[in-house]
Amino acid sequence: MNFYDSEKMSDLLKPHGYQLDNNEDNADLIVLNTCHIREKAVEKTYSELGRIRDKIKLRKEKTGKKSIVAVAGCVAQAQGKEIMKRSPWVDIVVGPQSYQNLPELISKVDPVKNNKYIDIEFPTIPKFDHLDCHISDRSPSAFLTIQEGCDKFCTFCVVPYTRGAEYSRPLTSIIDEAKKLVDSGVKEITLLGQNVNAWNAVGKDKNIWGLGRLIEELAKIKDLKFIRYTTSHPLDMDIELIEAHRDIDKLMPYLHLPVQSGSDKVLKMMNRKHTSAEYIKVxxxxxxxxxxxxxxxxFIIGFPGETDKDHQATLNLIKEINYSQAYSFKYSSRPGTPAVVFFNHVDENIKNSRLQEVQDLLRLQQMEFNKQFINSTQKVLVLKNGKKNGQYLGRSPFNQSIYFYSDNNLIGSTIDINVTEAFQNSLTGVIKPNKNI
Ligand code: SF4
Incomplete structure (x- = not known):
């Protein structure tokens, strides 16, 4: 979602004369778009701000030039004034719900007066009403935010506090942006939301539509070839969305559905609002x-109070589901979340060994999943050049990276690839002769 927000900020600033520069030393404006979801996000933000001051801001000032520094994203939302206090060289702090105001805030900054601006409001008029801006420089695959915030309040998660309550973007605004993306050359859209399958809005027939109906509508856009969505909550997997996975060819056969633990006791402590049996049923x-x-x-490994029995329940659930791939992390507390006050913390060594066990099992499943594609033909969207000369990277319908070689520039094409080898995190293949779509 931050990737999407960064692209949007760039789109917003272009009409004001700004363009992206790969060399940060030249930058007139530096926007540090922060994420609060990983451990030590706050410390990393302050250390990065120190680096920006020394490497860019002070060096530019020595040559008589000025640069503006803005901090955006969830750390900006959570830290607010503290950022200005600890890093007084920052000019603007802007939260994830108010970055549409960035051009106005930048225009107010006066380096001589050294004035500062903080905008971390949750605005009454949703930011998407202000984001109808020019779209440019997208790769063949783009993100499109359709939903933000979360009402689920898992005890380990900061999202409800940094992104606010669940908000679903109106249908017309999503369709408009999707069409603009496709007009600019995009072939694949990944719909984004912290709780993406909680999306609901008034549909064309004036009834309330869910994500399944939205995908059905998006699939009507002729040159849009592939649709994906992330991240979902098990409780919001309604029948229309499940049917969409059967009926809509453009919806890719891949579902990221977090469960976090296989133990009902831990799920309850996490306030996940579902049991492992309910997850398996979905x-x-x-x-x-x-x-x-x-x-x-x-998966979150070593949540406070997790016992060997709970850990075993997680391993059992993984075996039962048989994942194509999955993410797993050791639990670490986030300031401001309910779980901060939980006691019964799991010893770090035990966490490490449990994480190792979970990751070994997931790696095994991923390798087995990938191996079954050897000798199959996959319809692949070509995303970009690979690292080697003549190499290309594409994505399979099942969200696997596929590497292959070609003498022609195929970026943006949909192409049939015969898979020849499978690895832990990728496949390799060759172009199927004379069968390009
Ligand atoms: S459902 Fe997801 S975003 Fe919402 S609180 Fe739980 S982990 Fe966070």
Missing amino acids: IDKIRDYNPKIAISGD
Whole structure:
């Protein structure tokens, strides 16, 4: 989502004379777009701000030039005035719900007066009403935010506090942006939301539509070839969305559905609002409708109070689901979340060994998943050049990276690839002769 927000900020600033520069030393404006989801995000933000001051701001000032420094994103939202106090060389602090005001804030900054601006409001008029801006420089695959915020309040998560309550973007605004993206050359759109499948809004027939209906509508855009979405909550997997995985060819057979733990006791402590059996039931149903679908997930290892028995329940759930790939992290507390006050913290060594066990199992499953594609043909969207000469990187319908070689520039094409080898995190293949789409 931060990647999307950064692109939007860039789009917003272009009409004001700014353009992206790969060399930060030249920058007149530096926007540090921060994420609060990983450990030590706050410390990393302050150390990066120190580096920006020394490497860019002070060096420019020595040559008589000025640069503006803005901090955006969830750390900006959570830290607010503290950033100005600890890093007084920062000119602007802007939260994730108010970055549409960035051009105005920049225009007010006066380096001589040294005035500062903080905008971390949750505005009453949603920011998307202000984001109808020019779209440019997108790769063949683009993000499109359709939903923000979360009402689920998992006890380990900062999102409800930094991104606010659940908000669904109106249908017309999403369709307009999707069409603009496709007009600019985009072939694949990944719909984004902290709780993307909670999206709901008034549809064309004046009834409330869910994500399944939205995907059906987006699939009507002729040159849009692939649709994906992330991240979902198990409780919001409604039947229309599940049916969409059976009925809509453009919706890719891949679902990222976090569960976090296989233990009901831990799930309750996490306030996930579902049991492991309910999660498995949802996956079973999705597989009934689309048996080929690749399932991905997230796991938090060593949540406070997690016992060996709970850990075993997580391993059992992983075995039962059989993931195509999944993300797993050791638990670490986030300031401001309810779990900060939980006691019974799991010893770091135990966390490490449990994480190792979970990751070994997930790696095994991912390798087995990838191996079954050897000798198959996959429809691949070519995304960019690979690192080697003549090499290209594409994405399979199941969200696997596929490397292959070509003498022609194929970026943006959809092409059939015969898979020849499978690795832990990728596949390699060759272009299927005379069968380009
Ligand atoms: S559902 Fe996801 S975004 Fe919402 S509180 Fe839980 S982990 Fe955070």
